[in-house]
Amino acid sequence: MPPLLVRDLLAQKGESLQLELLTGDVGLDRPIPVPEISSPGLVLAGFTKRFAARRLHALGETEIAYLKSLRPAERRRSLEAFLSYELPCVFVTKSQPVPRELVALAKARKIPVLRSKLKTAEFYRRITPYLTEMFAPSTTVHASLADVYGVGLLFTGRSGIGKSECVLDLVERGHRLVADDVVHITQRGADVLIGRAHELSYRYMEIRGVGLVDVSGLFGIHAVRQQKRIEVVVELTDWEKAGEAERTGLDGKATRILGVELPLVSVPLNPGKNITVIAEVVAMNHLLRYSGVDAAKAFNTRLLKRMAEQRELREYLSEDYE
Structure with a gap:
């Protein structure tokens, strides 16, 4: 630089x-x-x-x-x-x-x-x-960034996997585009990452088979924003190469960008999967966790409590000789 x-x-x-x-x-x-x-x-x-x-x-x-x-x-x-x-x-x-x-x-x-x-x-x-x-330390990544319910979701994955299409669908559902294809990331303070588009590509998206589209022209100026804090990384992967996918959410993954740790959600894709709704759920789940509600931990606590109750019942019945 x-x-x-x-x-x-x-x-x-x-x-x-x-x-x-x-x-x-x-x-x-x-x-x-x-x-x-x-x-x-x-x-x-x-x-x-x-x-x-x-x-x-x-x-x-x-x-x-x-x-x-x-x-x-x-x-x-x-x-x-x-x-x-x-x-x-x-x-x-x-x-x-x-x-x-x-x-x-x-x-x-x-x-x-x-x-x-x-x-x-x-x-x-x-x-x-x-x-x-x-x-500030900065870097550029091949990804797409969207504001979903106020949460900055950074979509990563191989070229052509559907990052832009997912963000376009989110925009159509009322969410906001920040950057497509190339995201410039700047570190603010110790643990805040701000993502923005290149000044030339701001408001534009490249959709394979369609070409460049002006998002603000199609959906209105409210459909774009200049920058957004990155809070969750959503990694789109091929179903065949995904391996063992997360099922409970107890063992949360993380990744690092510029030394800042971010939650990582890996989503394996297969035909017909509604990644847009999943992205909305990822954002809402992040908001819930930020407010102190962790669904996976709450369910695990509930399950352990039920198992303990069942164990007590079995022990009681095993000692009932009448």
Whole structure:
């Protein structure tokens, strides 16, 4: 994956962050190596130990007020120490007047300075999710993703097994398409996977024998969504190659994507099998388990209780000699 450049950030988030470039085209090709942004207040005050120079840095009202309070020579020394590091770029928030020394020294060091109209807290709130997403682990899988009763079902299986047809049938029943054939997956936090379609294939599906279809055009805009958390993987397999299929659900399977463990439901297919209804049941069963109701465990508990009752009855009758 190519590195994220300051130029990319400006192009993609310049409008949202209300950015104004103060140093011209200087340093726009500097890479942004880490997804963190912080305030350099201590460095401006002279404490440079443990300074995270690789981060983006934002000067808020406190930092600008501190610089204004310094004498010109002291202010220049403070900024020279700050800009002596290989900083990706420097932001100034709340449309504050920028010290001339900052712009001049930054230009000399080829470090871009950008000013935002946003307050510091709002600036952080908007830029942090963007940086997190841009640096998040990601992968692309051959699968189809649908939102079924609010549950993200990722359908996997060999090419031609019927993933797209299953999702199309789900859409016809009122569920929503997220991605077909190619799913781009991004990790959010420790255990959340977000799936989305490629920007070119969003809303489209390829149905063998029919070709490309525009799902939103056929079923309405409510039939598609841009992204969805992946919660269950539904593996479609050939009946002949499926082996021993799960019968009770007690021994739940799992799979890993980007190191995140997800429930895995393997469904062997044979002619006439209604995979669409099965997919709906998988989604509803997941919702039940999420709410604390596990049908397999409940049935197992009920069965064990009945067996215990029968055993007690047999023991009682075996001791009845009348």
